[in-house]
Amino acid sequence: EIVMTQSPATLSVSPGERATLSCRASQSVSSNLAWYQQKPGQAPRLLIYGASTRATGIPARFSGSGSGTEFTLTISSLQSEDFAVYYCQQYNNWPLTFGPGTKVDIK
Amino acid sequence: EVQLVESGGGLVQPGRSLRLSCAASGFTFDDYAMHWVRQAPGKGLEWVSGISWNSGSIGYADSVKGRFTISRDNAKNSLYLQMNSLRAEDTALYYCAKDPAHGVAVYYFDYWGQGTLVTVSS
Numbered sequence: 001e002i003v004m005t006q007s008p009a010t011l012s013v014s015p016g017e018r019a020t021l022s023c024r025a026s027q028s029v030s031s032n033l034a035w036y037q038q039k040p041g042q043a044p045r046l047l048i049y050g051a052s053t054r055a056t057g058i059p060a061r062f063s064g065s066g067s068g069t070e071f072t073l074t075i076s077s078l079q080s081e082d083f084a085v086y087y088c089q090q091y092n093n094w095p096l097t098f099g100p101g102t103k104v105d106i107k
Numbered sequence: 108e109v110q111l112v113e114s115g116g117g118l119v120q121p122g123r124s125l126r127l128s129c130a131a132s133g134f135t136f137d138d139y140a141m142h143w144v145r146q147a148p149g150k151g152l153e154w155v156s157g158i159s160w161n162s163g164s165i166g167y168a169d170s171v172k173g174r175f176t177i178s179r180d181n182a183k184n185s186l187y188l189q190m191n192s193l194r195a196e197d198t199a200l201y202y203c204a205k206d207p208a209h210g211v212a213v214y215y216f217d218y219w220g221q222g223t224l225v226t227v228s229s
Binding site for chain 2: 032045
């Protein structure tokens with residue numbers, strides 16, 4: 001099983017600032033990585049797939065990069081609606097696995 | 108509009124069984140793989156199981172293999188999860204999720220339902 005780790009566990013950011021979230025895989029997943037956003041009481045929402053492709057309707061301030069074992073989600077200028085938990089997920093191998101999440105909260 | 112509506116959750120004793128259902132609408136159900144993903148209270152996401160459009164390819168997390176069975180009825184636009192020998196650690200919100208690729212699955216999730224809560228306790 002591929003183990004996904006995310007850092008930091010919590011990121012405190014002021015509105016308008018840049019947020020950089022990291023995700024690491026225990027072995028290469030190529031570019032088969034997705035990012036999701038989850039707000040309290042809501043289902044997750046797909047943000048990024050293929051490590052760097054934004055899903056339909058996702059604002060351009062969200063960007064993804066990386067391949068192999070190291071990935072990054074960047075939110076260029078945080079808006080109030082972006083404070084949430086972010087999960088990465090590898091889909092290169094079964095079982096599909098998620099990272100433990102990074103909570104982005106208001107500084 | 109894609110809609111996924113889960114049902115069948117509830118309180119169940121350890122060792123008992125439960126069957127979850129997911130009613131899909133707003134897309135051609137039999138063109139897409141489907142998945143179950145769960146989230147224990149206050150915890151992260153865990154993929155549980157996935158099934159291809161024609162049920163020809165099925166996968167399970169190690170934590171549920173041999174106890175859970177995924178199935179689908181394309182005529183009824185429905186996805187199911189039969190859960191046997193339930194344990195306390197199976198307590199979670201169970202989401203139904205759609206694979207985005209038409210035909211051959213890609214194994215991430217573009218639409219999610221709102222979930223159905225399963226509580227395993229005596």
